[in-house]
Amino acid sequence: MPTQRVFVYEYLSGGGLIGGEDGDDEELLEQGIAMRDALVADLAGAPGIRVSAATATAESVRAPNLQWVRPREGESPHDFVCRQAAGHDLCWVVAPETAGLLACMRKLVGSRRWVGCDSVALRVAGSKLATLEHLDRHGIATPLRFMGAGQASRWVVKPDDGAGGLHTRVHGTLEQAKADLRQRLRQQQAATLEPWVEGQALSLSLLCGAAGAELLSINAQHIAVGADDGALHFQGVRQGAVALDDARAPALRRLAQDAAQALPGLRGCVGLDLVWHAQRGPVLIEINPRLTTAFAGLSQRLGRRLALEALAGFTDAEMRYAA
Numbered sequence: 001m002p003t004q005r006v007f008v009y010e011y012l013s014g015g016g017l018i019g020g021e022d023g024d025d026e027e028l029l030e031q032g033i034a035m036r037d038a039l040v041a042d043l044a045g046a047p048g049i050r051v052s053a054a055t056a057t058a059e060s061v062r063a064p065n066l067q068w069v070r071p072r073e074g075e076s077p078h079d080f081v082c083r084q085a086a087g088h089d090l091c092w093v094v095a096p097e098t099a100g101l102l103a104c105m106r107k108l109v110g111s112r113r114w115v116g117c118d119s120v121a122l123r124v125a126g127s128k129l130a131t132l133e134h135l136d137r138h139g140i141a142t143p144l145r146f147m148g149a150g151q152a153s154r155w156v157v158k159p160d161d162g163a164g165g166l167h168t169r170v171h172g173t174l175e176q177a178k179a180d181l182r183q184r185l186r187q188q189q190a191a192t193l194e195p196w197v198e199g200q201a202l203s204l205s206l207l208c209g210a211a212g213a214e215l216l217s218i219n220a221q222h223i224a225v226g227a228d229d230g231a232l233h234f235q236g237v238r239q240g241a242v243a244l245d246d247a248r249a250p251a252l253r254r255l256a257q258d259a260a261q262a263l264p265g266l267r268g269c270v271g272l273d274l275v276w277h278a279q280r281g282p283v284l285i286e287i288n289p290r291l292t293t294a295f296a297g298l299s300q301r302l303g304r305r306l307a308l309e310a311l312a313g314f315t316d317a318e319m320r321y322a323a
Contacts, residue, residue, distance in 0.1 A: 002048075003048055003050050004048060004049050004090060004315065005050050005087065005088040005090075006043060006050070006052070006088060006090045006091070006092065007051075007054070007084045007087075007091045007092070008036065008040055008043065008051060008052070008054065009054040009080075009081055009092070009094070010033070010035055010036035010039075010093075010094040011032065011077060011093070011094065011095035011096065012029045013054070013055055014036075014054030014055060014071070015056040015070075015071040015075075015077050016077050016095070028096070028164050032094065034293065034296040035094055036053065038295055038296040038297065038298070039092065039094070039295070039307050040053045040061045041063070042299050042305045042307030043305075043307050043311070044063035044064065045063045051063075052066075052067045052084065052087075053066060053067070053068055054068075054069055055069075055070060056070060069084060078105075078108055081108055081109065088113065089113065090114075090115050091109045091115060092116065093105045093106070093109065093114075093115075093116065094290055095290070096164075097125065097126040097161050098161050098162060102122055102126065102289070103123060106122060115310070115314050116268050117265055117267050117268065117270070117290070118267065120265045121264075121266050121267075121287075122265075122289055125286075125287040125289040127160050128158065128160050128192045128286060129194075132144050135259070135262055138258065138261070138262035140255070140258050140262060141280060141282065141283045142284050143195045143197050143283060144194070145280070145283070146197060147195060151195065152195030152196060152197075153172075153196075153198070154195075155170070155173070155174050155176075155177035155196055156195075157171065157177050157184070157191055157193050158232075159189065159191055160190040165232045168231070168232040169230045170230040170232060172230075180193075197275040197277055197283045198275070200275065200276045201274075201275055202219060202220060202221060202252075202282075203218075203237060203271055203273050204218060204256055204272040204274065205271060205292065205294045205295060206256050206260075206270045206271065206272065207268070207269060207309060208266040208267050212256075212260045213256040213266070215244065215249070215252060215256050216298060216302065217239055217240050217301075218243075218244065218249065218252060219239050219240065219241055219242075219294045220237065220241030220242070221237050222234075222236050222237065222238065223235065236293075239297060239298060248276060248281075248282075255274070255282045259287060266287070268313070269290070269291045269292075269307070269310050270288065270289055271287075271294060271295075272287055273285045273287075
């Protein structure tokens with residue numbers, strides 16, 4: 001069996017910060033490195049695979065059949081990815097959906113080399129509002145179910161294509177939220193307003209394929225809301241906080257399968273953000289069509305090489321997608 005050449009590119013640690021990118025990216029860099037290293041650790045040293053991993057920081061993992069590659073001086077992330085993609089069989093890109101970046105990377109890499117979700121899934125999941133509307137049409141509970149009078153006590157305004165909770169604000173009244181939204185739109189920022197769902201913030205780590213979604217881990221999200229300005233702060237995730245045999249697990253498994261059926265182009269390692277509402281159960285907030293921070297350490301905890309399992313779905317040409 002011929003050796004497969006796999007290029008791993010995490011946007012921030014792979015050079016996405018070079019050239020004066022938005023300083024907010026610095027908050028996500030540590031998370032990006034953790035995801036990259038977990039992915040590389042799963043793949044490097046596996047029989048029949050040669051890994052090239054992008055870095056503009058330290059080379060933190062050493063393994064057989066692993067080569068670290070760096071962008072050339074002045075080379076843009078897009079040009080770097082194009083250059084590396086041309087010399088590899090498969091490319092696994094981890095990047096935020098912000099400004100269509102992840103979808104753009106897929107176009108640059110091409111569908112035959114791409115490891116991840118298809119173009120439709122990326123387009124829908126790349127917009128917070130489009131995601132909620134799409135899920136709602138498929139009968140999946142989202143914050144849109146709380147739009148009626150008296151159903152929400154707080155409201156949230158956030159970038160429509162944001163990541164990591166950046167620039168998200170929670171407001172005590174709908175009028176304040178609408179004013180925030182109007183201000184952002186005047187500044188030509190893509191933003192959305194939705195009810196704030198009260199309950200426990202959770203995330204699901206999924207392995208998605210043609211047969212649907214396997215629930216790997218139920219995680220607790222630690223989120224704080226600023227008392228003065230309502231700014232939302234993501235303070236990390238606790239992997240496996242809810243056991244897979246918990247009383248809530250069957251409903252969460254159904255939610256994972258429903259999301260995969262509603263968006264059948266979800267592939268590989270995917271995350272769902274949700275709130276467990278005391279009366280209504282799981283309310284799906286966002287779909288992350290890529291690796292999430294909860295992936296770091298998950299393979300070790302489960303005793304599996306999850307990245308290898310995901311990669312297997314892309315080695316057969318019949319499993320790859322049309323652009």
